[in-house]
Amino acid sequence: MGLFEKKYLLSLGVAFYPEKEMLRLEKQAAKGWEFEKLNIFGFLVFKKGVPQNRQYAVDYFSGKSEDLSEYLEMYQISGWQKVSDFRKKYYFFSADKDTPSIFSDEESYREKFKLEWRYNFLRSLIYALFGFIVLVAISFIQAAEWPVPNGLLLFIAFFGLFGVFFPIGIFATMLFYKLFYRDRTRYYNQPDKFAKKQSFIRDQSILLIIGAVIGAVIGVGFALLFSSL
Structure with missing residues (x-):
């Protein structure tokens, strides 16, 4: 396949912008670009x-691996064909324009976000655990007075602090979307209409401010650690 027969678009994030993301895929299909997958670098790939x-x-799949075939068959019967998946958790489907939504009611759509966001938050705790272990290790090195350069310790400590505060950033992001888009589940069968209500740039600007506050907290922690080295 030639160089110009592939197209890449940076994903907005299927966890927070699934409606807007699917509308982008629809528009690309109308232009002759067929969606292939979401790659590990966060790019939507088209051919x-x-x-x-x-x-x-x-859709976010929260079931067991042995339930996957039944899950996919259910969508196929409903007229939705699997296109690809991302890490065996996010499954992309396509269908004719007149095919009913994959979500049958508001409650099922709400449950989808609940399970998905819970999974992402729990995953973020892995980073927190890693960061905590790093900071404990640094404290041990200091107490043992091992000959490790302060510059190296500071560099490692930065990642440790980032890991510890990472779940806070994820939680703050989820809380923002939950409060800012309170009527989201009402559009369970009209995702295209909801997508038009979303503003990626505005949302990211607000989250940037939230991130700056969290970053300031990390900076204070980093400064305190620096003063002890």
Whole structure:
């Protein structure tokens, strides 16, 4: 396949912008770019095809691996064909424009976000554990007075502090979306309409401010650690 037969778009994030993301896939399909996958670098990958009038959907799979075939069969029966998956958790589907939404009611859509965000938050705790271990190790090195350069300790300590505060950033992001888009689940069968209500740039600007506050807290912790070295 030639160089110009592939197209890459930076993903907005299927965890927080699934509606807007699927609308982007739909628009690309209409232009003749067929969605292939979301790669590990966070890019949506397309291949050159023919213009199609298709709709897309993404769902978070919270079941066991042995339940996957039944899960996919359920969507296939409903008219939704699997396109690809991301880490066996996010499954992308496509269907004809007149196919009913993959979510049958508001409650199922709410439950989808609940399970998905819980999973992402629990995953973030791994970073916190790693950061905590790093900071404990640094304290041990200091107490033992091992001949480790302060510059190296500071460099490692930065990542340790980042890991410890990472779940706070994830939680703050989830809380923002939950409060800012309180009526989201009402659009369970009209994701395209909800997508038009979202503003990625505005949201990221607000989150940038929140991140700055969290960063300031990390900076204070970093400064305190620096003063002890």
